Ligand code: NDP
């Protein structure tokens with residue numbers, strides 16, 4: 699098992715859900731944490747918690763991954779002691795709406811594509827060259843079961859996660875002659891703020907997504923992400939699909955009556 703003690707782990711979208719749980723899980727492994735999202739107050743609260751409870755070394759910065767120049771600038775101007783990123787968890791992402799494509803909102807499509815696809819690409823382009831130069835690194839993209847299957851009205855969100863799947867596979871090919879590992883962790887239903895964001899704050903509608911079944915927790919996914927990062931260096935967990943036991947596919951979910 700590879701130790702993460704003092705490794706630098708960069709997590710995008712660490713202000714909530716899976717990203718925040720990953721930060722906590724990597725902190726327990728003794729990693730140093732570089733955490734980014736738009737809601738900086740949340741990141742600062744997380745940093746205070748991790749410093750207090752795990753004595754972690756945490757560096758927070760506000761970042762909108764859709765803003766290409768901000769991504770480039772922030773990652774170029776990291777303090778020297780935070781430059782050598784060992785593990786990148788590209789997690790920032792979202793869905794908006796659940797509409798038929800011909801009735802969908804073009805703004806929603808652009809937000810999902812800009813965040814889930816272009817944002818992940820901008821971050822990857824800024825971080826990976828350093829890993830290649832240092833001949834060291836693990837990249838873990840958070841994809842989705844929606845990157846393997848399409849569900850009704852999931853059109854554009856599913857397309858963005860299929861794109862993450864394709865980019866992860868392509869990147870693994872591009873880095874095959876380096877010691878860098880490229881993994882994707884692809885969850886099914888995880889109860890986070892994901893559905894509240896998708897339905898623009900409609901908490902009641904969001905709750906129905908997880909009703910009468912036991913969804914994954916963000917911690918379940920974070921444990922798997924840490925597992926990928928702690929395998930011996932010659933082991934690359936290319937793809938992990940993690941589902942609640944009551945979910946067989948995007949559309950086949952058993953809800954207890
Ligand atoms: P949350 O809504 O709880 O968290 C999403 C995180 O992404 C937040 O920290 C948010 O931070 C961040 N984020 C969103 N947009 C941006 C942006 N433009 N720039 C920077 N950060 C951004 O949802 P989850 O934890 O569930 O989602 C995390 C990832 O997991 C996403 O990629 C999602 O697609 C994926 N996923 C989720 C599943 C689920 O069922 N929940 C299942 C499969 C995959 P802030 O708003 O502060 O910027």
Ligand code: 8X3
Nearest residue numbers: 842843844886887948
């Ligand atoms: C999130 C999983 O099925 O709610 O990526 O779209 S799903």
